[in-house]
Amino acid sequence: MPAEIYLNVAVSGLLTGLVYGLMALGLSVIFGVVRVVNFAHGEMMTIAMYLAVVLFSHYRLDPLVMMVPIAGVLFALGYVMQRGLINPFINRPEHSQFMLLVALALILVNGLLIVFGPDAQGVQTSYSFASFAVGRLIVDANKIYAALAALAVAAALFAFFRYTLAGKAIRACADNYAGALVVGLDVKRLYALTFGIGAACVGAAGCMMVLLVDVTPPLGPAYTLLAFVIVIVGGLGSMGGALLGGVLIGVSEALAGLFIAPSAKSMFSFGLLILILLLRPQGLLGRRT
Amino acid sequence: MSRASVSLAILAAILVALPFLLGNYALSVATLILYFAYTGQAWNVMMGFAGQLSLGHAVYVGVGAYAAGSLFFHYGIGPWAGVLLAMALCVALGLIIGFLAFRFRISGVYFALLTIAFAEFTRIGFDHLDWTGGPGGMFLRVAQRDTWDLANFRGPPLMYYYAMLALAAGAFALCAWLLRSRAGYYWQAIREDEEAAQALGINTFRWKLLAVAISAAMTAVAGVFFAFYYNNLFPEQIFHISRSIEIILGPVIGGVGTLFGPVLGATVLTLLSDGITEALAAVGWEIPGIKQVFYGVVLLAVVMFLPNGIWPALARRLRL
Numbered sequence: 001m002p003a004e005i006y007l008n009v010a011v012s013g014l015l016t017g018l019v020y021g022l023m024a025l026g027l028s029v030i031f032g033v034v035r036v037v038n039f040a041h042g043e044m045m046t047i048a049m050y051l052a053v054v055l056f057s058h059y060r061l062d063p064l065v066m067m068v069p070i071a072g073v074l075f076a077l078g079y080v081m082q083r084g085l086i087n088p089f090i091n092r093p094e095h096s097q098f099m100l101l102v103a104l105a106l107i108l109v110n111g112l113l114i115v116f117g118p119d120a121q122g123v124q125t126s127y128s129f130a131s132f133a134v135g136r137l138i139v140d141a142n143k144i145y146a147a148l149a150a151l152a153v154a155a156a157l158f159a160f161f162r163y164t165l166a167g168k169a170i171r172a173c174a175d176n177y178a179g180a181l182v183v184g185l186d187v188k189r190l191y192a193l194t195f196g197i198g199a200a201c202v203g204a205a206g207c208m209m210v211l212l213v214d215v216t217p218p219l220g221p222a223y224t225l226l227a228f229v230i231v232i233v234g235g236l237g238s239m240g241g242a243l244l245g246g247v248l249i250g251v252s253e254a255l256a257g258l259f260i261a262p263s264a265k266s267m268f269s270f271g272l273l274i275l276i277l278l279l280r281p282q283g284l285l286g287r288r289t
Numbered sequence: 290m291s292r293a294s295v296s297l298a299i300l301a302a303i304l305v306a307l308p309f310l311l312g313n314y315a316l317s318v319a320t321l322i323l324y325f326a327y328t329g330q331a332w333n334v335m336m337g338f339a340g341q342l343s344l345g346h347a348v349y350v351g352v353g354a355y356a357a358g359s360l361f362f363h364y365g366i367g368p369w370a371g372v373l374l375a376m377a378l379c380v381a382l383g384l385i386i387g388f389l390a391f392r393f394r395i396s397g398v399y400f401a402l403l404t405i406a407f408a409e410f411t412r413i414g415f416d417h418l419d420w421t422g423g424p425g426g427m428f429l430r431v432a433q434r435d436t437w438d439l440a441n442f443r444g445p446p447l448m449y450y451y452a453m454l455a456l457a458a459g460a461f462a463l464c465a466w467l468l469r470s471r472a473g474y475y476w477q478a479i480r481e482d483e484e485a486a487q488a489l490g491i492n493t494f495r496w497k498l499l500a501v502a503i504s505a506a507m508t509a510v511a512g513v514f515f516a517f518y519y520n521n522l523f524p525e526q527i528f529h530i531s532r533s534i535e536i537i538l539g540p541v542i543g544g545v546g547t548l549f550g551p552v553l554g555a556t557v558l559t560l561l562s563d564g565i566t567e568a569l570a571a572v573g574w575e576i577p578g579i580k581q582v583f584y585g586v587v588l589l590a591v592v593m594f595l596p597n598g599i600w601p602a603l604a605r606r607l608r609l
Contacts, residue, residue, distance in 0.1 A: 092596060095342050095537070096541075096592060096596060098342075098344070099537075100589065100593070102534055102588075103588035103589040103592060106582075107581075107585035109578075110579070110581035110585065114577070221531075228405070232402060236399075263424075264413060266409070266413060267409075267410055270409045274410065277390075277395055277399060277402070277403050278393050
């Protein structure tokens with residue numbers, strides 16, 4: 001095989017990986033602050049994907065344009081979930097939190113199955129089959145757009161946590177829970193806000209992902225697992241780590257699909273996860289707690 | 290005799306007599322309840338007793354099922370030898386996972402994710418293993434349903450019911466004994482506060498490994514039963530994370546760490562799932578997915594309002 005095939009596949013994996021990274025960023029933000037592992041993360045991603053599909057097929061609205069309103073809907077969903085359901089579980093044991101989110105995921109994935117049926121649905125935009133050629137490298141246009149959008153959202157998120165008052169308050173909650181309470185922060189509201197932001201991230205990621213793959217309900221649990229792999233590899237609670245992990249998994253999946261077999265690609269990811277857990281359990285960019 | 294042992298004796302008598310009161314379908318439901326009571330009990334040893342959250346128990350069911358299934362499929366060796374191989378393989382696997390996790394001080398959420406990773410890794414591995422049929426599955430020869438062939442564990446539904454009853458009762462007795470053994474007290478100390486347990490001189494590494502080994506060996510037997518009861522094995526089904534979740538549901542709903550919780554949880558959940566199916570069929574709402582939505586809602590309600598499970602609340606009410 002000529003060398004540019006490897007390069008093409010690697011670049012395509014890198015671009016997809018950035019979208020993976022944004023999805024995982026949502027999970028990482030939620031865990032980093034609320035300390036709850038969102039086992040319904042991939043299911044929330046598929047909700048966003050279905051919203052994008054419906055808006056596109058009925059009103060011809062481009063998923064990338066609809067990213068903002070869909071992220072808004074997911075924000076509301078996340079906010080309400082945290083306020084109403086998850087908040088009473090903050091101090092309960094992990095298996096109890098796990099059951100709660102598994103039950104939620106079960107309702108979401110099967111709710112989608114009832115509404116949309118089991119068949120794969122996708123969008124075909126005007127640029128679905130367009131591509132850019134850089135020298136001998138050929139890149140799909142939709143992957144470029146999706147990756148750029150993912151970078152833009154990630155940058156906005158970094159800016160939010162760094163420069164805004166609410167972002168700083170959320171970081172304070174994550175760093176020192178008791179301290180945050182002492183200085184009078186409304187921790188419950190900030191937790192709900194954080195869960196909403198994480199859900200908005202995954203909502204935006206869903207709008208990008210729908211350009212790359214068709215959506216079916218079982219994709220939800222698969223994305224949940226993928227998001228776990230990425231955040232553990234990158235470092236649970238580290239924002240840069242989530243993006244790095246996403247890119248790593250994206251590229252390694254693409255190359256494993258080329259070298260071994262497409263069906264074996266996630267074995268590679270889980271193998272990587274096991275290695276990381278053993279050798280560097282805090283993840284590549286995570287801090288030891 | 291205490292109230293508890295009288296109740297237990299009555300329950301045992303009912304369970305032994307049950308096949309003569311039930312039809313074939315109801316008997317298969319009863320077998321399923323016992324199956325989940327058994328696997329729940331096995332999971333409970335690790336989580337309920339020793340506090341180690343495994344979300345990948347399907348890996349032991351799958352490896353156990355494939356070990357005994359392959360021996361039978363390729364060499365015609367029956368499950369009595371197969372179960373030994375299954376247990377040996379699963380104990381080895383559990384010890385590897387446990388050794389790596391505990392040596393590298395992985396705990397809590399990270400340990401749970403490690404168990405998922407091993408289960409998924411194994412699932413995809415079996416998908417690419419031609420010797421066991423790969424994704425196309427492995428099919429065991431189905432024998433006559435009206436003759437008892439104990440050597441190859443083939444026979445009527447009655448036989449499978451009593452086999453599962455014996456396993457579930459054995460697991461109950463084993464767990465009751467374990468809880469009062471030295472290991473049981475050490476495990477509970479580790480569950481409540483690992484550092485304190487270590488400070489008291491308990492070798493937490495070794496005792497946690499023991500919990501994993503016992504739990505894996507017990508689950509392996511369930512896998513062997515699964516292989517010879519259903520006669521077909523697919524990696525996609527047996528190793529799937531939803532299988533691991535199924536195993537956990539019973540004890541969590543019934544009461545983690547209690548002896549009777551896994552039994553009660555398995556009964557409630559299986560009957561509930563069955564009841565929902567029938568109720569939906571009766572009103573003509575046979576839409577794919579709707580059953581799981583109801584199931585999820587009930588699950589949500591139980592986890593929200595009975596955080597310790599049904600059994601502790603019920604036991605107080607019954608003064609057991």
